[in-house]
Amino acid sequence: xxxxxxxxxxxxxxxxxxxxxxxxxxxxxxxxxxxxxxxxxxxxxxxxxxxxxxxxxxxxxxxxxxxxxxxxxxxxxxxxxxxxxxxxxxxxxxxxxxxxx
Numbered sequence: 001x002x003x004x005x006x007x008x009x010x011x012x013x014x015x016x017x018x019x020x021x022x023x024x025x026x027x028x029x030x031x032x033x034x035x036x037x038x039x040x041x042x043x044x045x046x047x048x049x050x051x052x053x054x055x056x057x058x059x060x061x062x063x064x065x066x067x068x069x070x071x072x073x074x075x076x077x078x079x080x081x082x083x084x085x086x087x088x089x090x091x092x093x094x095x096x097x098x099x100x101x
Contacts, residue, residue, distance in 0.1 A: 010033060
């Protein structure tokens, strides 16, 4: 038998009759719906599911950035921005300058 990783495990009849009650009793934790003592489904409150999706989307965006190629140094990025968006007289746009101590 596989281990069920959920705060609550409910039978099919209970899940079918009152899924909202099952979610309320589980709180923010998943509720498992086993079938023949094996995990068949997990119910999650909507806010937990949305947080998981956001986390997965952020991970995918970070990975896409990492896979896109070599990183640029901050100096190169600022130099390119200054070249593109130089103010009047060729002066760089207002940017906090580095202080040397």
